[in-house]
Amino acid sequence: MSIATTIDAVTLLRGKGHRRPHVDRALCGGLRAWLNDEYFALFGNDTITRISRSPWTLTHGQGPSSTLSLARSALVMALCTQRLLGATITHPMDDALSVLESDVTQTPLTYEIHNLEPERFSLLAAEVAAHDEVLAQQLRSVPGAWLPRFHLRTSLALHGEQVSLTAMTDVMFGPPPKEIASVALLDITTTTHDDHITNELRIRALLETLRSGVQPFAVASLSSATGSLALLEVQEADLVEGVHLCVAGIKAALHG
Amino acid sequence: MAERPLVIAASPSAISRVLSGASHSVAHLDPGLRRALATRVAGVAPARSLGFIRLDGYVITKVLNGSALRTDGPFHWTPRATRRIIGGPAAQLVLSGVSPEPLSAVRGEISRLLNQAESRQELRSGSLARWLYEAPESLRVAVTAEALTYASEVIASVDLGLLDGTIDPSVNDPQWAVPGAPWISLRGRRDLDVVSALVPGQRSILALRTGTLGLWAARDLGIVALSAALCRPDQPLPARIVGLWGASGRALVLPVTPAIIKQAAREVLSCVEALNHRISRAEAA
Numbered sequence: 413m414s415i416a417t418t419i420d421a422v423t424l425l426r427g428k429g430h431r432r433p434h435v436d437r438a439l440c441g442g443l444r445a446w447l448n449d450e451y452f453a454l455f456g457n458d459t460i461t462r463i464s465r466s467p468w469t470l471t472h473g474q475g476p477s478s479t480l481s482l483a484r485s486a487l488v489m490a491l492c493t494q495r496l497l498g499a500t501i502t503h504p505m506d507d508a509l510s511v512l513e514s515d516v517t518q519t520p521l522t523y524e525i526h527n528l529e530p531e532r533f534s535l536l537a538a539e540v541a542a543h544d545e546v547l548a549q550q551l552r553s554v555p556g557a558w559l560p561r562f563h564l565r566t567s568l569a570l571h572g573e574q575v576s577l578t579a580m581t582d583v584m585f586g587p588p589p590k591e592i593a594s595v596a597l598l599d600i601t602t603t604t605h606d607d608h609i610t611n612e613l614r615i616r617a618l619l620e621t622l623r624s625g626v627q628p629f630a631v632a633s634l635s636s637a638t639g640s641l642a643l644l645e646v647q648e649a650d651l652v653e654g655v656h657l658c659v660a661g662i663k664a665a666l667h668g
Numbered sequence: 669m670a671e672r673p674l675v676i677a678a679s680p681s682a683i684s685r686v687l688s689g690a691s692h693s694v695a696h697l698d699p700g701l702r703r704a705l706a707t708r709v710a711g712v713a714p715a716r717s718l719g720f721i722r723l724d725g726y727v728i729t730k731v732l733n734g735s736a737l738r739t740d741g742p743f744h745w746t747p748r749a750t751r752r753i754i755g756g757p758a759a760q761l762v763l764s765g766v767s768p769e770p771l772s773a774v775r776g777e778i779s780r781l782l783n784q785a786e787s788r789q790e791l792r793s794g795s796l797a798r799w800l801y802e803a804p805e806s807l808r809v810a811v812t813a814e815a816l817t818y819a820s821e822v823i824a825s826v827d828l829g830l831l832d833g834t835i836d837p838s839v840n841d842p843q844w845a846v847p848g849a850p851w852i853s854l855r856g857r858r859d860l861d862v863v864s865a866l867v868p869g870q871r872s873i874l875a876l877r878t879g880t881l882g883l884w885a886a887r888d889l890g891i892v893a894l895s896a897a898l899c900r901p902d903q904p905l906p907a908r909i910v911g912l913w914g915a916s917g918r919a920l921v922l923p924v925t926p927a928i929i930k931q932a933a934r935e936v937l938s939c940v941e942a943l944n945h946r947i948s949r950a951e952a953a
Contacts, residue, residue: 440677490810497771497816499809507806514746514807556771559820562813567880567915588680588824623917625679 421550421641422496425596425632426558426585431645432593432629439648440625443618443655444570450659451571454666463665464576467615470661471608479524483536485602486512486521488543488636489582492600493562495544496583498553504544505537543602543636550639558585566623575662579619586629593629593646595620600634605642609633611657613644618654627651671908671923673886678912678919680827686921687874688832690866691907695926697897705898705933710848712937714944721943724855725888728939731946733884745799747810753796754778754811755818756859760837762823763860770819774812821876822859825912836861836871842892842899854936856895858909870904871896874912881913881920887935889922894932897924905929 455461487508494501494511501507509525512518528536554560566579586595597620599613613631621627632643644650671692676682714721730737743749758773767773778800785801792798800808838861846852860874875892877885889909897905911920922928 490806493813494806494809497809497812499805501806507804510804510806511747511810514810515748516746556769556773556816559770559824561817561820561824563817565878565915569880569916588827590827623915625677625917 420552421598421632421634422552422554422585424641425598425630425643427596427630427645429592433627433647435589435591435593435626436648437625439627439651440621443651444622447622447655447658448571450655451575451662454659454663455571455574458666459572459574461666462574462576463662464578465658465661465665466578466580467612467619470615470657471612479521480532480536481602483521483525484539484543486518487536487540488547488602489563489600491540491544492547492551492582492636495547495551496554496560496562501544501548504541508540546636546639547600550634550641554585559587560585566619568619568622577619577622577658579616581616581620588624589626593627595624595626595628596630596632597628598632598634600636602636604637605633605635605640609642610644611653613642614650614654615657617644617646618651618658621651673923674921675881676919676921678825678914678917680825681830683825683874683910683912683919684827684830686908686910686919687826687860687862687872688830688864689872689907690864690870691904691923694867694870694904695924696904697901697929698926699901701930701933702898702901705937706847706849708937709846709852709940712941712944713846713849713852714940714947716849716851718947719851721852721940722855723852723891723936723939724857725884725891726857728891728935729884729887731939731942732887732935743794745796747807747814750796750800750811751814751818752859754781755815755822758815759819759822759860760835762819763826763828763835764837770816770823771812774815774819777815778808778812821914825874825876825914826860831862833862833865833872836863842895844895844898852940854891854895854898856892858892858896864907867904867907870907872907873909875909877911877913878915879913880916881911881918885911885913885920886922887932889920890928890932891935893922893924894929894936897929 490508490511491504513522561584564581564584568577581597582600583598584595589595597616613633617628617631627646630645632641634641754774754777758770758777761767761773762770781797781800785797841855841857843853843855858873858875862872864870873892873896889911892909893906906924908924909922
């Protein structure tokens with residue numbers, strides 16, 4: 413995996429066509445069966461417990477999120493979409509907030525934002541503007557032919573629905589693959605990348621493989637805090653490691 | 669032997685093959701069932717003064733499961749609410765080869781609506797065109813993102829090279845207003861119609877769904893089949909409805925038979941009865 417501080421994350425993510433792997437149609441079924449076997453061994457006679465995990469919680473554990481960090485993340489994601497579609501942003505906080513306000517599912521969050529004390533609101537606005545500056549440097553508008561898709565959910569039920577692996581993909585590019593892997597995923601994070609980033613990307617790659625039946629050729633995470641892009645060109649070994657991580661994460665949740 | 673409902677992986681090739689296949693037996697909607705459903709629904713319908721009732725698979729499942737229906741207050745436009753309205757025509761333009769890619773098609777649709785609002789200032793205030801016209805630029809971009817995502821999902825769900833049939837360019841969901849109680853309508857939310865190359869008039873329907881393939885998926889698809897049949901009584905029943913739950917990578921293939929249609933009609937009637945009962949109880953309280 414590479415970590416780069418570079419200009420134009422999307423072009424870097426797209427990479428060179430000749431490096432993309434051939435599609436292995438049997439791989440997904442094998443990985444799913446392997447995971448189910450491992451979970452069967454882990455759960456044993458327990459048919460009651462249900463566990464839900466995401467790439468983040470599998471690698472970092474469950475942790476509380478503050479309103480400010482949730483707000484920052486939602487606002488920055490709104491700006492990311494604007495940047496990728498070539499919008500001109502003059503007032504980052506206002507533009508992002510108007511998008512958030514139009515989303516009924518974000519009503520509690522926008523309520524919280526509007527109720528922030530003036531100093532904290534100004535601080536948040538300044539932070540959002542700083543993140544947007546990074547996005548402006550890193551993101552170019554995406555050609556429509558790449559079929560960009562935003563905010564896609566993955567929700568996989570395994571082991572008789574006792575294990576639920578979920579993920580939110582911020583941006584997906586590429587048409588459905590035929591012979592060569594053709595889909596890439598991009599996650600935007602407002603935090604800095606830590607030691608877990610490679611594993612998080614491996615799990616994301618695995619979940620997309622299980623969802624679509626075909627592995628993505630690349631998975632990346634762009635930090636809007638630093639501008640660094642963590643890029644994983646997905647190999648079979650990454651998916652295998654992803655299975656180990658998903659098993660270990662559920663084992664930890666089950667047995668503490 | 670009759671086909672049975674089948675869960676398959678949601679790959680474009682598998683979806684295209686299933687959509688392309690004609691039914692082994694061609695059936696038509698029983699006109700008696702259509703008449704009986706209209707009469708019985710009108711007989712148990714809540715009063716017109718209580719407003720319009722729009723039934724679809726989601727509402728019917730909620731009501732029959734005894735769940736409360738969401739009351740979000742009066743409708744207002746959001747980027748999410750526009751995704752199928754703008755993304756649907758854009759996807760059709762790409763699939764029919766008129767537009768090379770979905771982003772330009774979506775932008776074209778938005779421009780068309782903006783022009784409509786600009787040239788006809790008298791457009792009613794709640795219309796999508798007027799809302800877009802008055803929206804800030806950032807909101808229009810958010811609308812573009814939603815519609816583009818939807819259009820790209822529709823386009824990516826099928827492999828045109830494997831699709832043996834033609835895509836019906838009409839983009840509206842089939843909607844049947846109950847004769848005798850036209851304030852009640854049944855809508856089948858679907859995203860793509862493929863007209864068979866083998867059986868004239870026969871079609872298969874693709875319905876994109878969010879979330880995971882759950883217990884009530886077949887009921888939801890049955891309602892899509894019924895509404896399509898009621899709206900085109902002169903045409904053969906759809907061969908099959910393919911529900912695609914993209915988040916879980918699974919699709920449910922529901923072959924449409926007269927028994928499926930009858931079952932869906934019973935559920936519509938039960939739903940209207942249950943709604944009437946709820947309203948009566950609420951009024952009594």
